[in-house]
Amino acid sequence: MTLIKPGNKAKFLIPLIKQSHAGQYVCLCHKPPNWAEKSDTLELVVTGYFSTKPTLSALTSLLVTSGENMILQCASRERYDNFILTKENEKFSMPQDSQHINSTGKFQALFHISPVKVIHRGTIRCYGYKNSTYVWSKPSDSLEIHITVLQAGLYQAKFIKSNVTFIDGGIYKCYGSEDTLPYLSSYPSYPVELVVSGSFEDPDSSSQEPIPTSAILPKPAIRAEPGSVVAEGSQVTIICEGTSDAQGYYLYHYRNLVSLRRMTLMKPGNKAKFLIPLIKQSHAGQYVCLCHKPSSWPEKSDTLELVVTGAFSKPRLSAQPSPVLAPGGNVTLQCVSKQQYDRFILIKEGPQKLSWIMDSQYNQSSGQFEALFSVGFLTPNQLWTFRCYSNYRNKPQVWSESSEPLELSFSGIYYNKPSLSVLPSPVVTSGGNMTLKCVSQEEYDKFILTKEGQKFLSSMNSQYIHSIRQYQAFFSIDHVTPDHTGTFRCYGYYKSTPRLWSVPSDPLEIHISGESAPSLLPHQGHILGPGKTLTLQFCSGVNYERFDL
Incomplete structure (x- = not known):
């Protein structure tokens, strides 16, 4: 380290922080021939490695009295393993495990502060991290925690807000505090409602509509049809639903907030639509809509995330160990691609949609990039159909093509077991034909065949055979190859x-023999007397690992 004057200090400059610099540091000094003890440990955390920043919110008020309780929620659409809070850039909490919330599709952690003390005041942020406890995401937006006191403010201040727009309308309160204790605040003042009158400019027209408002319209609802995940080149309609007396609807795209797009009114008059006839990657992102009437100022909707798929080559989705499982069983879904993506996204289709996001990992043995999604305790009371996508962090709403759909099936639901046999024999010469027969006394509508736990052929209708009083189906395989060797059910x-x-x-068990067939010879000749021992010998010019009789 470089000495600093006065000579009891030294410094070490890291001019460009990287992920590899994160970790634990100690320093020590020495004066020959003696060494000093090492310092305490310094933990150096590198933030911003994961571009998806979490959101931090308070489930209780940020203005609390000392001794009360407060709950902070850190949430993200990206799957982080843990979340952690900081205050004034120092660790404020122990890390909390991430939990997936099905209703929101997000991962979150709750931080309980009980009881609140004066030391808790200040600026709080949260971060997410994965494998390394010293490599964090970008920070959330900050939250200011204030501790209230009983004395009201006695002095006056003026707050000047220039260039007021309709968005500035709302309910305002003020608080008093002292310079020495900026986070100790008074009780709030009585609320004041700011009403913005003047004009609401229609971006598609030179006319202006007056809004001398005092009422607040209810928050409109926004959705996309046929859905918020759409293929590039298709069309989508964004629909905003407000109140029946709303007279205008407008759409924001967060990539271009400088302009509003007027939406087309629908009948009945509490809805409006905006058609995107040809979806491009530039349409991906976050949207909000708002509605207004001359006597009210608008309230924006929740955010709609519009995802555009088809930008990159599709990954492959498979189930390990098998897509056929027992009720309540666990399965691991593997999303794989030769292309190096940052993340994989797993989607469960159907009315109750679920989603999972995982970082891509390189598999050295396969030379591919993959993510393993553990999906546990699946029950047969609903359909389980999955697709996976991939994307890059810098374009979170632009996805690859969808993988082929993967449907999970449940076995053991019906207890009448069918039987499986093969014609002409379970040993077939490569290039020949074979037929698998599935038979049952139960009147099943269809039979299906699997090989090594994977679906092998399309299902076949069952046929009733009067002579044997059973139901059966035939699966014919022409021109068999060594790939057909394996275990069938x-x-x-x-x-x-x-x-x-x-x-x-x-x-x-089906075995496929090659063209170099072995020869079979009896040691004692072809004719033996009763009670004799028979020995058969296989011979081949090929070094096989084993012989099957």
Whole structure:
């Protein structure tokens, strides 16, 4: 380290902080021949490595009296392992594990501060992190925590706000505090409502509509049809739903906040729409809508995230160990791509949509990038169909093409087990044909075949055979290859519940022989007397690992 005058200090400059600099540091000094003890540990945290910043909010008021309780919520759409709070750039809390909330599709942690003390006042931010406890995301926006006292402010101050627009309308309160204790505040003043009159400029017209307002319109609802995840090149309609007396609807795209887009009124008059006839990547992002009438100023809607898919090549989705599982079982869904994406997104389709986001990891053995999603305790009372996408952090609403859909099925629902056999034999010469027969005494509508736990062929309708009083289906495979070697099973199911299967048949091992067939010779000749021992010998010019008789 470089000595600083006076000589009892030294410094070490890191001119450009990187992720690799994060971690624990100690320093020590020495005077020959003696060394001093090492210093306490300094933890150096590098922030901003993950571009998705969490949001920090208070579930209780930020203005609390000493001794009360307060709950802070840190949330993010990106899957962080932990969240942590800071105050004035110092750690303020112990890290909390991230929890996924199905209703919001976000990951969050709750920080309970009980009881609140004077030392809790100040500027609070939250961060998310994953594997490394010293490499954090960008910070959330700050929250100011104030501790109230009983004495009201006695002095006067003027707050001047220039260039007022309709967005500045609302309810205002003021507080008093002292310079030496800026975070100790008085009780709030009585509220004052600021009403913005004047004009609401229509971006598509030179006319202006007066809004001498005192009322607040209810928050409108925003949605996208057919959905908020749309393929590039398709069309989407953004719909804003307000009150029946609203006279104008406008749409913000957060990429371009300098202008409003007028939306087209729909019948009945409490809705409006904005059509995007040809979706491009530039349309991806966050949208809000607002509505107004001459006697009210507008309230903006919640944020709509519009995702555009199809920008990159699609990943591949598979289930490990199998897409066929028992009720209440666990399965790991693997999303894989040869292309280096930053993240993978797993979507469960259907009325109750769920989503998961994970960082991409490089698998050295396969030479591909992947993410493993653990999906636990699945029940057969709903359909489980998944797709996965991939994207880059700098464009979170621009996704790849969708993987092929993966449907999970449940076995063991029906207890009548079918039987599986093969014609002409379980050993077939490469290039030949074979037929697998699935039979059951239960009147299943269809039978399906799996190989090594994966669906192998399309399902077949069952046929009733009077002579044997059973139901059966045939699966014909022409021109077999060594790839057909493996363990086969069959299941029965009903058309009304195509994802609920019977218990599996016993496994059937299929072996495919090559062109270099071995020879079979009896040691004692072809004719033996009763009670004799028979020895058969296989011979081959190929060094096989084993022989099957």
